[in-house]
Amino acid sequence: MTKLQILKNTLLAAVAATALVACGDDSTELASPGTVAPNPGTGGGDNGGDNGGDNGGDPAVKIGRDGAEYTSEGNCPTGTTAVSVGEQTHCSLSGTLTSDVTLTAGNIYQLSGKVAVGVDVGADGNASAGDPAVLSIEPGAVIYGATATDVLVISRGSEIRAEGTANNPIIFTSALDLDLASELGLTAAASYSGPLLEEPFTSEWGGLVINGRASINTCNQAEVCEAEGEGDSGLYGGNLDTDSSGVMKYVQIKYSGNPITADDELNGIAFQGVGSGTELDYIQVHNGADDGVEFFGGTAQVKHLVITGADDDSLDWTQGWRGKAQHVIIIQNPAQPASDQGIEADNFGDGNDFLPRAQPRLSNMTIVGSASKGGESDIGMLLREGTGANIYNTVVSDFGDACLDIDQDATFTNAGTSATNLTGNLTIESTLLGSNCASVFKEDGNVFDLETFFTSQANNAVGATTLSNNFINGSAENAITGTDVSVIDSFFDATDYAGAVKSDSAADNWTLNWTYGLNPDPECPEGTTASTDGTVCTLSGTYTSDLRLVSGLDYVLDGKVVFGIDVGADGNAAAGDPATLTIEPGVTVMGADQTSYLVISRGSKLNSNGTADAPVTFTAIDPETRDLDVDTSLWGGLVINGRATINTCNQAEVCEAEGEGDSGLYGGDDDTDSSGQIFYTRVVYAGNPITADDELNGIAFQGVGSGTTIDYLQVHNGADDGVEFFGGTAQVKHLVITGADDDSLDWTQGWRGKVQHVLIVQNPNQPGTDQGIEADNFGDGNDFLPRAHPMIANATILGSAAAGGESDIGILLREGTAANLWNVVVADFGDACLDIDQDATFTVSGTSATDLTGDLTMESTLLSDSCASVFKDDGNVFDLETWFNNQANNIVATDSLTALSGAASFKTYINGATENGVTATDVSAIDSFFDATDYVGAVKNAANDWVSGWTVWLNQ
Structure with missing residues (x-):
């Protein structure tokens, strides 16, 4: 063998970070270190060209749109029902779960219609019929819905405990993604070959709804408030802002949502009255409809949130959401013709000054439209209907209407008595608005001077963006003086940069391994010679x-x-x-x-x-x-x-x-x-x-x-x-x-x-x-x-x-x-x-x-x-x-x-x-x-x- 005929032994497999030396005899072999390469499904490019591709002749193996293989052991846990789906055995969930259920790894789980976890305990937690339950999901478990009516609802008082890992995320997806059209009598989606973040697929199952007992503002503090969720998703709201609806960690949710009517819609995920006791970290919603993620009131807090390809707005809040979010990536999809705002933020449409007022605190966001790719994307951040917000360390780029817009008198008032009197509850600091937006500021003919409002606050800038891969900072983003929000609020990690991801090094790029479509398969850099594979x-x-x-x-x-x-x-x-x-x-x-x-x-x-x-x-x-x-x-x-x-x-x-x-x-x-x-x-x-x-x-x-x-x-x-x-x-x-x-x-x-x-x-x-x-x-x-x-x-x-x-x-x-x-x-x-x-x-x-x-x-x-x-x-x-x-x-x-x-x-x-x-x-x-x-x-x-x-x- 010549020195360039190198035997490749799968060194780029993502292995446990501590497996630094191989096992065997005396463990004398040097193994590939670290968990740095994307797993199957993180790359872009060709996915087989036929919405799943050839499964190698084994009907018991299904190939997803990302090229990943899906098999099921069929060892269905208590609380689920074994069903035959072609050559595989899946585990079906249906109806209302009133006992705790654990979805074990190695199986594929099917949502059959509306699946409710627990019976609502009421706004005060004492409803006589209340019967809470816990749905636990192990790392690597796959859950799918076959139609837009298949939805998972976590009732007030119940919990979801979906705890994946960086190398083994939990995946919620559609039957079409798993190449199950023929087995389930579905109409197969059109074939597609291209970047995963530009897929046309959406609304292939109903989505995830979590109902909590934190306060909402639809009653304007007249009473302990509750509301009925859209899409027949149950009641939410209450008087416990520290309520816990469980844990979601390292979770992908793909192709979900159901825009039933213009005013009755299921989103990718709906957090309805969810409290701050809920742990939300490392979550991706891909090609969700109507919105990617919507917060209906409550105090839910999230870190490491990725929203790609939302069919309408990517991140939406209303009804007095007062949560927190850090490390947020929003990337719009030119293949979604209805893509709208990166952020659409309301206090409450029926009462712009209703209390408690929406007042989230957000830091280290990168919000990217698709205007340069011919997408429909409108406004990067639309703040309206009386919302407050404290926004730090954010990058907005490539929107077809404007980077930033503020609407309604109640919102102007909330921002301060004037654009230069920044004593209000709506602030933006350490933020770069990209000059590649069609307009940086939306001109609505309002008396509020939006540009002055923005430029008068600390460390803000307007200019060319230098993002790579649509979310990784370049020199322009890293030139922004960041605000260390951890000094202001202990929820936040200490950062010294704007945007979601400081650099493309694996130490900074927290999206590696567990996300879908964000990180194309690496290629040999210019100046090197690539091997055959x-x-x-x-x-x-x-x-x-x-x-x-x-x-x-x-x-x-x-x-x-x-x-x-x-x-x-x-x-x-x-x-x-x-x-x-x-x-x-x-x-x-x-x-x-x-x-x-x-x-x-x-x-x-x-x-x-x-x-x-x-x-x-x-x-x-x-x-x-x-x-x-x-x-x-x-x-x-x-x-x-x-x-x-x-x-x-x-x-x-x-x-x-x-x-x-x-x-x-x-x-x-x-x-x-x-x-x-x-x-x-x-x-x-x-x-x-x-x-x-x-x-x-x-x-x-x-x-x-x-x-x-x-x-x-x-x-x-x-x-x-x-x-x-x-x-x-x-x-x-x-x-x-x-x-x-x-x-x-x-x-x-x-x-x-x-x-x-x-x-x-x-x-x-x-x-x-x-x-x-x-x-x-x-x-x-x-x-x-x-x-x-x-x-x-x-x-x-x-x-x-x-x-x-x-x-x-x-x-x-x-x-x-x-x-x-x-x-x-x-x-x-x-x-x-x-x-x-x-x-x-x-x-x-x-x-x-x-x-x-x-x-x-x-x-x-x-x-x-x-x-x-x-x-x-x-x-x-x-x-x-x-x-x-x-x-x-x-x-x-x-x-x-x-x-x-x-x-x-x-x-x-x-x-x-x-x-x-x-x-x-x-x-x-x-x-x-x-x-x-x-x-x-x-x-x-x-x-x-x-x-x-x-x-x-x-x-x-």
Whole structure:
């Protein structure tokens, strides 16, 4: 197999975020991390062309419009009735449920007519005939209606507990979506092939209605108020604003609603008098009719709400709704000819000043019409009939009438006594109205100055929008100064941006996995070469344009891959052409062979944006076939070149050097230089010891400056060294180096960075393993300046001597290096825990072992007698033991480090009683880079284990 004939093993499947290493034997295979790729049904494009497509010849498998397969186990729970639908057994619900029912996963459920959960308990909860019930729905359950008369109603006092998950949402849909037309005697929908968000299908079943006992305003506070829901959906309203109607979490509702008459309509979801005790989070309503979601009074609160393709208004409220909503996406559908407002907001049509007045609080909304696609969309936000509202952090774009309209005198009055007197209960802040609306402001000839009202409020703007995929912020949206609404109301999450989704990274894009149609299947970015199936993208050569590696695909480095053309030591090289490589959470980048490696040139940047649940992984091709215990040097590694100072010229000039392995020039005159950011990133099996003096490491930071952000980084089984700093001022937190083939952490050429929370664990399976730390100033000039002088705190450095490993010295300080080390634990090295060599190093440590005025210090450190020798005796005149013992809080003792349950016995990185008995130094009082700690070592205890979950090998 050539290096580009890569065996694809479904790395883009969405797996549990904690499944970071594969199961089996010794769990030594590296698995695809994170839950970042869309599941079936989130993509756009061709859905089979026939409203379901070929089911592969198996009539017991139904293919939905999104290409997803639907099967049913037919194990119908109590309260449902098994019915044969073609070759499948479905579980039917009908009539009124007066006992609790649980819809278990693995089945398909059929709504037969109007299904009511519970018998209404009345406005005060005491109706004599009241008989509440709970309908619980497990993740992955599918519920469908066959006609517009099939509707699910939750009665007052009863509850729905639909709790899906991000990877296994609950789906309410239609029989036609499940390709059941022939089995149920229905007229099949017209065939359709195109983007899922532009489907013509709607009103294929009746929808969902939830009735609660929160207050409504149709009585204008004359009495405890109740009303009859449209579509014969029952009574709602009461006097309990904290009423709970249950939980809806990770739920899709598709093709629902029934516009029976112009004044009697079922919506996608109707929240009727629903109280704030109801938990609503991660809900999508797709192609709902009449409206997508309508709130009839009450105080219901929702987060992460998606409304796509509503047939009339997307989000509608009336009758005094006083709820809250945050993270809201509204996208209209050009295929819905009746699409109207993004938001249509009333207090009450029959009494514009009736109380309690509608006064919702809404934040972080993106509201997008379809005017540019020929859709009917009218107004982005229509606020009328006396409503109040506090609206923050909103983006409105692409409406065919206007972005914003306010109507009726009662609404004007509610907004303030004039457009410039903003003392009223209708406010809009930190909002961008798109200039691509046909009109930004609706001109109705009203005396109210709408434009002045809008522009007079804080942080509002009118201008071009730069949304991608119709809902993801671009530069224009992120330029809006956001309002942190969490300071105003604790219901809200803290945000610093306008719009619903800050960026397309998986860390920000909360729609991934569980929604329908929003996230098209990823494609290999321009500048890469796609494999035959389009799931592996190959990078090669030099890139002079920015490149983003999106989640859901895998990437291969073919040969030396360089980002940017070197800008020179001063940043002004004539030929310089910088570029940025951005990597989304969960992405796997594979080196094809030892000659394949990644170089970030001076002036260019790497943004490796992993998360704890979905780290970025650099590894070798076919990672699932590799062995985390023994494999190393399978690909070349990662090199980052920066413009910070190095010392190879001994300050004679602005200094630069040529990196090993033909990795380019580094060094310069900017110690605050930024080479990007690295978060939650793993580099596995990297390095290439080409010759004894020309080696690629796991990662080489060459002249990298302190403006680079590095946090949560692991290098595993790297060769030659795990991580090496060649000069510069790079700073790191949460650094894990495991299984290095030579030294774990190496520095030279005047590195002056800072590191905190460091774990080094050597691997007995690596026969070349050497030092835990090997530290030089500069071998060719031990006193060259600027002198190496890093600051390191909270490190645990473990050899593998007890497991038969080759490990030599825990910390070797030599060739004139300075350093300040605090809160360190060293154990289990086969030669010694600590060694200091060369006269220049002795001098830096002080004029004698008892004169600790130098720049080489070690405090609050435990050297374990598990090392073959605690101190290395080289016959030097320098008294190493006295130097160590004369510094504050240092001890020699038997360590009590422990391993995680199930891990190999030598992977003992968690403090025990001995370590936690050492007096620690709070290094944050010395330098603000450092976190405040009250312990030595990297990990205080298992409860504070920052290592587990995102790293490999250590838990085995």
